[in-house]
Amino acid sequence: MEKKYFLNAPQQSEGKILDSLFAEMVLDKALHNFRKKQIKNKIDESLRNKNKEEFLRLTEELKNIS
Template sequence: MEKNLLNESYQSEEKVIDALLAEMFLDKVLRDVHEEKLRSQIDLSLQERDKEKFLRLTQELRTI
């Protein structure tokens, strides 16, 4: 009986760790996608010579 409880506890911890790793991975992917989008918008603002947009976007990029 005690072995079974230990095994269930271990499996529960494993699930928590798996969930945390999945969340961390998803956060990283979303952050990377957001960063790439900002970089594209920054490039476009440079092409358009839009200084205000460039400054706003580069500030946003620094915060992520």
């Protein structure tokens, strides 16, 4: 495999790069799940308040991120 070197970029071993990618994936998933939970809570609130427009907007947003 050809190694690529970038000017002024710190060199990392493949293991560190994989660890960084894995950490980024875990963080992205956690943020995604957090956002979905926030939207679901807001959907519940819109139902309690009988706010149809907000409900429709939030359910569409939830569909788009799922």
